[in-house]
Amino acid sequence: MPAARAVLPHLRANRAGTIVNVSSGAGAIGFPMASIYSASKFALEGWSEGLSYELGSLGIRVKLVEPGAAPQTKFIARMSGEGATLQPVADYVPFLEHIGRVYGGMAEAPDADAVQKVVAAIFEAATDGTDRLRYAPTNDIAPLLAARRGASEEAYRALTRRLFVSGEA
Numbered sequence: 001m002p003a004a005r006a007v008l009p010h011l012r013a014n015r016a017g018t019i020v021n022v023s024s025g026a027g028a029i030g031f032p033m034a035s036i037y038s039a040s041k042f043a044l045e046g047w048s049e050g051l052s053y054e055l056g057s058l059g060i061r062v063k064l065v066e067p068g069a070a071p072q073t074k075f076i077a078r079m080s081g082e083g084a085t086l087q088p089v090a091d092y093v094p095f096l097e098h099i100g101r102v103y104g105g106m107a108e109a110p111d112a113d114a115v116q117k118v119v120a121a122i123f124e125a126a127t128d129g130t131d132r133l134r135y136a137p138t139n140d141i142a143p144l145l146a147a148r149r150g151a152s153e154e155a156y157r158a159l160t161r162r163l164f165v166s167g168e169a
Helices: 002-012 035-056 073-077 090-108 114-127 140-148 153-166
Strands: 017-022 060-065
Touching: 002 017, 002 035, 002 060, 017 035, 017 114, 017 140, 035 060, 060 114, 114 153
Parallel strands: 017 060
Antiparallel strands: none
């Protein structure tokens, strides 16, 4: 946000420009055992969307890139507890073990070229000249984002409960 504040005087003076924020699929989906991360991404999504309306009147575009997991970053491994040094609360241990398996399964079939897809999406967002707000470049997150944005709340919650609670897709 300080970076946006620093560049906005220049963009306003030119009545043009594009701000690209890299969010996450977790900006639309509350991932279990990553609730603080999801909250930070939800905040970035809301700020970016609101800012897109404010700046749109000045010819300035705001874009969001919402990737899923990128195996090269080891993000899924960290989410599944790899290398964790904290002692979990005993009540959560069965769920932690389950969600570790769910996230581990996600890590087994990621987009091998996820980083390249994210880079391409950032470039597209910065240069496509459209008012499109969101770009979801990786295949792993697309079904969940589609369900989140296109299904009823009940259908979406049923899907995520199956995925995160029972481990079915």
